[in-house]
Amino acid sequence: MRETGRRVRKIVVVVVVLTVIAAGVVWGVPRLLERVGVGQSALPWADPCSVDLGSETISLSREEAKRATTATALRARSEDPPDTSAIDPAVLERLADGPRDDAGPSLTCRVSADNDLSEEEMTGSGLTPRAERVRAEMAEVFGEQDVGGFAPGGIDEGHGEDSAHYDGRAIDVFYRPVNEENRRAGWLLAHWLVAHAAELDIAVVIFDDRIWSALGSPAGWRDYNSPDPDNEILRHLDHVHVDVQQGN
Template sequence: MPRTSNETPGRRRSYRVLVGLLVVAVLAAGLILVGPRLVGPLASQGGSLLGGSACTVETAEGDIGLDRETAKRATTAAALLSRGLDAPDTTGIDDAVIQRLIDGPADDAGPSLHCRGSAANDLQVEELTPSGLTPRAEQVRVAMAEVFGDQSLGGFAPGGVGQGHGGESTHYDGRAIDVFFRPVTEENRRQGWVLSHWLVAHAEDLDIQYVIFDDEFWSAHLARGGWHYYEAPAPANEILRHLDHVHVDVIGGGDD
């Protein structure tokens, strides 16, 4: 015989609803407490951007999402201010974003801006210009000079280069530029990251494919975006690890 109860179905339903609400409240409180600790490490590994934001900047106050145009303005402002020059209009950009892009993390130089990748797939293959760069790579060189002034550049030469890089290096196609920050010091690393962030923010406009610096790389082919660990080939010295220079290359076109 089924057991009887003094509890009516209505009262039982009310009790279950109350328990359910309490569980939801506890879970929500837990997410509020640990949320920043979950998002932060993922973002630092290049895997998490806020919501639908094209880019995210990690700040001491938390991660701040930016659209692509705002990221371009912010990184340009940081580049000019770090050179002691006047910045463009930064209305609407949190001061913490600009400061983080200039100073980098408080404890160690490293990536602070993460952007989603987006590689154009309808570009034509290009021939070298007299500088030894393809027109797309030359466009990157000119754009960097307009913002960063004179830089120590390498990885290309009139007529092209045929040695000094890996077997299938984009340097041999005139599609890559190395920007040197020597010697390897904390300040030079921070300056290298100012440039690296600017390149990533402007990657869509300049058809940039890869940016490599300081044991990290960013790829236009990775839609999830972010920075990822770069495994340097042996002997993994400061040159091969890209500790003393920022490598930037452009999309080759065709089947690339």
């Protein structure tokens, strides 16, 4: 009986210790991530998307993020938006207006690259089918856009070495001239692309000195290091760059 009692006490102690450790992880890790500037969407057990309101971060499911960014884009065009009654109004306000002091990223999502995708050939438009789908989906939500970075038959110059543009996997959407209004408009698109990245097999989004990638998505938006800090185009200040997964 004494031996059984000791075993029970050991089991209880182990359970208590594990519970304390788990509670510490659940409570402490989000705060540690916040200190280093990484959103809670980086946590594998958390909702995959989040919106930084400045004073707090609101988590969203992927469907909520898609609906919120689509509604924001359509409202900007005075079009009928999808139902967002279940989404915190502060999220919608932040996506529409952006940070108060300066335009910049507010929404990020965590995605996993689809390793089962096959590599695609360029179509007659100069884009792969996946990139064509992104172009069509953008046009449906944002209307007519000033796009470039591709051409029928493909392109082989004007971009960096090994650029996704040369494979027909990338599109540039221009917001010119570079000013506050166009920067905020560009972020509407950038957020929409990130929210739809899993669905549209998006690999990279670059805009306004910031970069988001599917591979690095747990870290959210990061600083983009341009090869020429004095060049607005290379810094992606005047256009949103999006490229899709290459496939295997």
